[in-house]
Structure formats: structure tokens, C-alpha cells
Amino acid sequence: MTSAADEKARLRSERLDARDALPTETRIEASLVMAEHGDAGLAIEHGTIVSGFSPIRSEADIRPLMTCLKRRGARLCLPVILDRQTIVFRELVPGAPLISMGFGTVGPGPDAEVLDPDVMLVPLAAFDADGQRIGYGGGYYDRAIAQLHKKGLFPRLVGIAFDCQEVASVPAEPHDVRLHAVLTESGWRRFEP
Template structure:
């Protein structure tokens, strides 16, 4: 059994490193990532892509989400519906946003709930083979598990800054590895490098 204390320590270290990035630099890095991700993430028009609105010092994926929308993606964002569950609600221009938990906003309860085919996944840390540490609440782990139970295999693309990488994440049996990671250094599909 992997120590929760070890994961908590790794999470705190990487979040502190992320918090130390000056806000102007975070904006610049996020724009670089939007350019790289917009070029590298392939899909057919109409594909359901979940993004997220940034909280605290997270990567701002809104410019990337706009690029993916311009390529034909249908966008959604996570919404906390109870202490255990997030769902992904369709994000449509002009629809009012409401408080959706964790200090972020999203579409209200009348919005269409979707099952993402590509998920942009936030995190506190990642390693070079695709394991990640989230924020400790397990929302994404449960959402991914629920999609798998439905027979769906969403493409999981982690989004983080380079400073959030660590040598090895202590993975557990229930942890699902990412398919790719996007940082300011570029887009990496696990098992092969892309520019």
C-alpha cells in the first residue's frame, strides 16, 4: 500500500513549485501550450473535449480550449455535483456560468451532460511514464473509472508546467496513466516524443 503521506508530500512540493511561477510567466507558458496543443491534438470535428477553468496557479487552458473549438471540438468543463462526483457539462458561448465548486465556474444544471472523448486533465504532479497525482479528492479518478465502466476509453491528456514533473509517481492499482502530457516544453505522447 502506497503511503498517502508520501503522495501528499509530493503534491505539496510540486504545487509549491507551480505557485512560485510568476503570474506573467504562467500566462506566457499557457499561450505557448495552447499553440503546441492546438497543433498536436488531433480529432474529428464534433469530438467531445473536456477542459477546465483554472484555479489558483493552474495552467490556463482556455486559449487551448478555444483552439480546439476552432478545430471543431464540442467543449465541456467539470462540475462538482456532490462530494464524490464530477460530471462534464457542455460549454456553449453565451450561456451563463454558475459557481461549480473549488472556486471555479461552469454551465448550470440545465446544460447537457457529456461523456468526454478527450479529457484535458489538471494535476499537481506527473512523471515521465504518464502517472499523475491529482489534488487528493479523487474526482477525476472516479470520473475516468465511470467512463471505463460504460465501455468508453477517453484520451487522457495531462496539462501541467514542466516544474510539476517528478522522477516517479507511486502509482496504485486504481490509477490510470495519462496518454499524453502537454507542458510549455511541448506535447509528449507517452512512449514517444512529439515537437
């Protein structure tokens, strides 16, 4: 019998291969369409703290969406890996330098304010129609979400993916937290009641 972790690893590899196979032009166009869907469908108020991410490898580029949200008054932040266990979210402000964060990504430096997001735009390897996600296997977002929950904070979790990353079913484990929605180039898939 295959364990949940083994099945997740198989699905992760399969869906990342499918994402990697998308031509660069397709990913760029899909990312721009995602920004339009995201801007139109993400309810935020002035001052809402939104965590995004700097795209790596073949991820969707959400920088156009983040620009739209900033224009609408969102405070933006990016994840910063402090050590093998911890992510914090540092504020992204115009003109502030970005530094290498490892893993091929960049983020605000140590002088940037650490924020607790109200909305988290979450990268992922795979997702299903119930809002379960498979990350990249390091557990960073799972731990970051758990830390926010310990503080009594429950941000809206929005997975960011291409349509090709959907799978029939993600085997859920006890530490997994269901997404509220996924945003793809086809639009929104909402899982919240």
C-alpha cells in the first residue's frame, strides 16, 4: 500500500513536470490572465496585508497581480526563509532592495518590517477540487500557517497554479490545511462555504 507521503511525491513530480512542459509564452500569457481574474475576484480593503511570492522555475508569475493589489491599497509582503524551519513575511515596498533568499528567489532584507498576512497567495505543485494542496515538500508554508493559527490569525489561503496542476485527489494528512481558493488561468475555484 502506498503511503500518503509517497503518493504526494508521485503527484508532485507528475504535476511539476506538466507545469515545466508549458511553453514560456503560455506561462506568461496565463499569468497575465490570472492577474485579471485575481484583481477582479479578490476582495481586499485598503491596508489588507497580502503575501505573494517571487516566482521560481516554471511557477506562475504573480507580480502583475501583486501590482494590481498594491494599486488597490494592499500592503504586500514576501516570504523569507530564516532557517530550515521558519518563514516570515517581510514587507515589500517600492525602492527597497531585494536580496537573494536561496532557492532561486529574492525577498526584502532584514530591515523590512515583518507582517502577518491577511491573505496568502500560496505557490503549490498540485491541488484538487476539495482545496487540498501539495507543496514542494519542505513544509515551510504548512509551518508558517500553523504559526499564524497559534497567534489566532487565520489568513485566507489562495493557491496559485496553472490548470495542468490539478489532480483528482490529494491524500490529506493531519497537518494539511485546506485552501480557501485556487486561482488559475481559468479563473477562481473557491472552496470556502
